[in-house]
Amino acid sequence: MVDFLQILKEHNIKRTKYRMAILELLIKEEYRFISIDEIQDRVSSDFSTAYRALELFEENEMIYKTKINEKMYYSYRCSNKEYHHHLICTECGLKVSLDFCPFEDLEKKCETLGFGSFHHSRDLFGICKKCKNES
Amino acid sequence: MVDFLQILKEHNIKRTKYRMAILELLIKEEYRFISIDEIQDRVSSDFSTAYRALELFEENEMIYKTKINEKMYYSYRCSNKEYHHHLICTECGLKVSLDFCPFEDLEKKCETLGFGSFHHSRDLFGICKKCKNES
DNA sequence: CTTCGTGCAAAAAATTTGCATCCGT
DNA sequence: ACGGATGCAAATTTTTTGCACGAAG
Numbered sequence: 001m002v003d004f005l006q007i008l009k010e011h012n013i014k015r016t017k018y019r020m021a022i023l024e025l026l027i028k029e030e031y032r033f034i035s036i037d038e039i040q041d042r043v044s045s046d047f048s049t050a051y052r053a054l055e056l057f058e059e060n061e062m063i064y065k066t067k068i069n070e071k072m073y074y075s076y077r078c079s080n081k082e083y084h085h086h087l088i089c090t091e092c093g094l095k096v097s098l099d100f101c102p103f104e105d106l107e108k109k110c111e112t113l114g115f116g117s118f119h120h121s122r123d124l125f126g127i128c129k130k131c132k133n134e135s
Numbered sequence: 136m137v138d139f140l141q142i143l144k145e146h147n148i149k150r151t152k153y154r155m156a157i158l159e160l161l162i163k164e165e166y167r168f169i170s171i172d173e174i175q176d177r178v179s180s181d182f183s184t185a186y187r188a189l190e191l192f193e194e195n196e197m198i199y200k201t202k203i204n205e206k207m208y209y210s211y212r213c214s215n216k217e218y219h220h221h222l223i224c225t226e227c228g229l230k231v232s233l234d235f236c237p238f239e240d241l242e243k244k245c246e247t248l249g250f251g252s253f254h255h256s257r258d259l260f261g262i263c264k265k266c267k268n269e270s
Numbered sequence: 271c272t273t274c275g276t277g278c279a280a281a282a283a284a285t286t287t288g289c290a291t292c293c294g295t
Numbered sequence: 296a297c298g299g300a301t302g303c304a305a306a307t308t309t310t311t312t313g314c315a316c317g318a319a320g
Binding site for chain 1: 298299300301302303
């Protein structure tokens, strides 16, 4: 819980009304990715303010950012900093962290395929059980 | 070579100047993904004409479409229709088709992870050997 | 000859930026 | 008080769309 306050202090980031509101929201909804619209709606900031705060948080590795259906979504990161992959539900934004790398095998084959290196896109997408059952 | 002409005929798609020019270009550069800018530049059509032709081709499964660095890229498909994954170089657009599925293992683990189903994003990205060496 | 392809200009949608003002420290 | 944060409006970027004209079958 002191986690992110420390980062703010270390980087001399002012604790303003909207930044705090956005961080609180992201922490509360840490188990999923949320859209800029939901963020703007729930904290009632200007869109540009929200975008600027989120950009700042991402630069300082406090949040994740990913694209779902052509729009950016955001999720709290502080509590789990080791590199890992996510399974993300494209219906509800649910975030499931993987404790293994799905690309290990591909990595090995990379060389023989004419590829120098391979982007482990951190985020993989699907439909979670809940959303699948509801549809 | 008759491949795509047949599709055009089957779907009553008129063989116009720009459509043919775009298809020819895509066939010539089949080993890589190319941008709308390159297409527009090399066939000198209007952008809207190129976009409309490409949309049509994609609907009829004649081409692939993928996003590299926030922009769409296009590549000829007709000659290889079985479902497969691509490794795509984000520097030069090189397209390498995979004859195996990199997500087989993940698929199996999906259920235990709370995921109903999993999108096999067809395209995976990296840097090809050539571009890596040049940088 | 008639349907549909094309160019042009303008719309759309998401995100970014310049600038004047306001707030946190 | 000072520098950075915010709101507002306008720019940006890529792609899409409406409409009038022109070309393919």
